[in-house]
Structures are given as C-alpha cells and as structure tokens.
Amino acid sequence: MSGFRGMGLAVAMLAASGGVAYVTWSYISAKRKKQEQTQELVAELDHIQLERPVSDRPTLSAVRELRQEVQHPRKQVLVLGLDGSGKTSVLNSIVTNRGSHSTAPTEGIHAVCLTNGKSRMEFLEVGGSEKLRPFWEKYLDNALALVYVVDSTDHSRLPLAKMHLHQVVQQNSMLPLVVLANKQDLQMPPPICR
Template sequence: MSGLRNLGLAVAMLAASGGAALLTWSYITTKRRKEEQKEDVIKEEQKEEVVAKEEYLPVESQVAERCMLLAAREQPQREPQTRKRQVLVLGLDGSGKTSILNSIVTNRGNHSTVPTEGIHAVCITNGKSKMEFLEVGGSEQLRPFWERYLDRAFALVYIVDSTDHGRLPLAKKHLHQLIQHDSSLPLVVLANKQDLENAYHITDIHDALALSEICEERKLFLIGTHVATDGSELPSSIEDTQEFLAQLLLETH
C-alpha cells in the first residue's frame, strides 16, 4: 500500500517538474529504505532480547543446547512463527516426564533419578519430521511457569503418576487450569507407572481427572504408559504416543 502511495507521488512529481523530481524521489526512497533497514535491525535486536527474556528457566540438558545449535545450523532461514513443532510435557513432580523423554531419546526404558529444576528439552528427528519435546519441571515452584510455554506448542502431553492417588485432585486442578488457556490445543494424557501394582486403571484416571468435562472439540487422548526399569525395549505404549504425536504434527501443518 505504501509502495503504491510512493509510486503515485513519484509520477505526480515527475509530471510537475521533470527528471530532477525522479532523482529527488529515488534519494528519498533510498534514504527511507536505509532508515527502514536500520529500524529492521533495531526490531530484530529487540525481538532477540524478548526471546532471551522468554527463556525463563535454565536449560537443564546439554542435549537441549546441542539440539538448538543443530537446529540453528540446519535452518539458516527462520521458520514462520506460526510453525509450531514443540510438544509441551507437563505434570506433577515425579510423574515420570523425564523418564519418558529419556526413553524416547534412547529408544529403551531409561529412568530418571534427578528432579528437573528448570526446563529439559529433547529433539527427535524421524525421517524429515523434527519434533521438540519441552518438559518444565513439576515442582511447586515451577508450576506457575507452565502456562508461559503453551503458546509455542502444537500439543500438550500431560503425565500423571497413576499410583499417586492422593495428588490426583491436584493434577486435575492444574490440567483444567492449563487447558483454559487454549481451547483447541490437542491434549494427550499419559497415565504413567502402569507397571506398578497399585496403579489406577486408565478408566479411574479418566474419572479422577474429569476428562469427560473437557470440550468435545478438542483432540483428547488418554494412554496408559510405563517406563521399563530393566533398560529393555521401549514399551509399545510410548512408541504409540510418539507415532501419534508425529501424525498430529503432520495434520497441524
């Protein structure tokens, strides 16, 4: 629109005062272009500052840093901001988020023994599709940060410890608060630790989390999972979750 306006202005000036006006106009537009370029640089710098500020929490894993470096090297051109490749992984502390992510990365049962004190990111490349999983620790101090990461995600994976009966109401409260922020974000609930004897069955988890109250328009899945303790092969439930997310990513873009 402003290009058209400039052209109209140039034609009018030419008609009125000949070639000198064209030179004047081209000088003005060159100057304006330089000013615009300068503004672009300033805007880019401001944007980077915002992105830096948005990294609220220390990145725990070196895998994440490597993943980000690789991503930066592989993609000289920035992807459009609308292209979301991130799966946000949330759930109360001890529910098994890191253990599940470690198992996906190593392709076998891989338990975590260290609570996540910030964020933990892993990058999975499957053929041409690349997906980032971002876990934010589930401790009480970190839960207020959870919702800040929702905007970047194309799906939310919410993990519950199926044996932590006493804290299911708390897990439910946080889940319902989170999904209020985005009415269409696909939700995958993993009822983890199904290997343990006292684990609630997924139908009990369905009821305890009041999943029937979640709007029908949202894609919602509930899967029973466990992480093998003996380092054996990735349980099929986790493989299915991974495949399902890859499919969701394809559908979303």
C-alpha cells in the same frame, strides 16, 4: 406433547449449533488478532533494522533472527505434569526406545529433539514442582500439542494433578491433549488398614 418435544429438540439443536459457531468464531478471531500482532512486530523489527548503523552487525543479526522467529515460531510438544510423575523418564524412553527410570527432578526445562530425515519434533518438558507450575502457561502458545503425565500410583495427588490439568486446558482449550497415566507397571503399595 410431541409438539413440545419437537420444539425442544429444535431449540437444543439451535443452541448447539450456536455454541459451535461461537467457538469457531472465537478461534478464528484470536488467530486473526495474533497474525495482526505478528505483522505489527515484523514491521517494528524492520524499522529497528533500518535505524541501526551498518557497523552494528551483531544487533542486526539478532534482529534478523528475532524477525525469523516471529514469522516462523518454533513448535514443540509440551510435556507437563506434577513433580515425580515421570515426565523425564517418558521422554528418555521415547528417545532411547527403552525404559529408563530417572529419579532426578527436572529443575527448569528439559528439551528433547527427535530427528528422522527431514522430520523434526521437539519435546519441551517444564518442571512440575510447585514453584515452576505458574510458568506452564507461558509455554502454551508455542505448543503444537500437550502431553500431561500423571503418576497413576500416587492416589493422594490425583486431585491436585486434575486441578492443574483443568487450569492448563482453560488457558488453551484448542490445544490437542494426551493424558498419560504413567507408572502403571509399578506395584501399588498395599492399603493401610487401621
């Protein structure tokens, strides 16, 4: 019986190490493919730059800026969550170092930049309304980390928040994630008894 246990343990360890190896290989392959695509795009931009007449300065400067953006993409902390979860209030309290409660929903994108000497961190909040949620995945590639804000007092929408969080994680499973249970300081409404 102990021989079967030992063999089962060995098979399980082999499967686990194979899974880790596969994930690592997939990540490295994706990184390499992205680098190749970036190099191809830079080469295309160089070609465009050579074809343009010298008198077309605005276009050349735009190509140079685009080329620099492709070579050194901006990285930011992406802040997502359902509408009303308190994303803007969290960002404002980080910037001002004091609590504030904003009730206006974010329509589109809200960007906040923190600078401390040579250090710079950008926070990019994308609105959480139903019409804006499909656009979340477009911002994942430039994200350095993800902060997912959940309204901890809105129990009826917790399953919806969980579903959208899982969808985002499936899009980029290697992205560092912080789930923030917001509004814990607020008093919960009394349960409805019938």
